[in-house]
């Protein structure tokens with residue numbers, strides 16, 4: 702069966718990498734969700750170690766192959782369906798060599814769940830954005846919104862030839878550990894990052910449409926901020942939290 706591009710089917714073929722992912726944290730006694738089980742290379746490693754594995758795969762054509770690969774693992778349950786439609790709550794850890802076109806959606810679904818930990822294989826560039834720090838090239842809305850909810854650690858770089866078919870990009874495995882959420886206004890963060898290299902003041906003045914407020918009101922808000930002359934790209938997470946709080950009082 703040929704891999705399906707529309708489902709981002711890029712299968713891991715390096716057993717050592719699957720093992721490294723499964724060994725990234727101790728899994729004894731843990732309930733694990735795996736998103737996009739594919740042919741089961743990672744599922745088997747997880748089932749060796751965890752108390753239970755719920756492996757979700759959307760592609761019906763892969764299910765019988767997965768069932769064969771996992772028939773000796775009583776602790777693995779295969780669920781055919783769309784991971785975006787399934788609850789991520791109630792697991793000790795969420796794993797996945799993610800379908801790359803759904804990386805953001807799956808990431809935010811995990812961050813909104815009550816599961817405390819995730820280990821994801823992602824496109825290297827996407828992974829770099831998750832952990833990027835202020836004033837770096839990759840610092841973005843994604844960095845801020847992710848770090849507001851979780852600590853991000855890169856565990857490994859995985860070269861493209863560890864997959865079949867060989868993708869055009871390298872990958873990275875990241876560990877996400879949820880922490881007490883910083884309350885951010887997602888629309889404000891998004892609007893500001895559309896003008897990443899501008900000062901907060903100018904970015905706000907250019908956000909009439911994004912924020913749905915007239916320029917005069919945005920100017921008034923900007924004038925009230927002691928960070929108005931800082932470049933958006935230099936703001937730390939705490940700065941975004943502070944701006945979000947001020948904005949929520951102002952826009953009320």
Ligand code: SAM
Pocket residue numbers: 708709710711712713714736737738739740741742743757758759760763782783784785797798799800801803
């Ligand atoms: N885990 C396998 C591996 O490491 O070889 C497969 C990884 S492959 C990058 C992503 C897998 O996610 C594919 O098997 C694809 O069919 C599946 N997939 C794509 N969209 C999905 C969705 N919405 N829900 C569940 N699985 C999905």
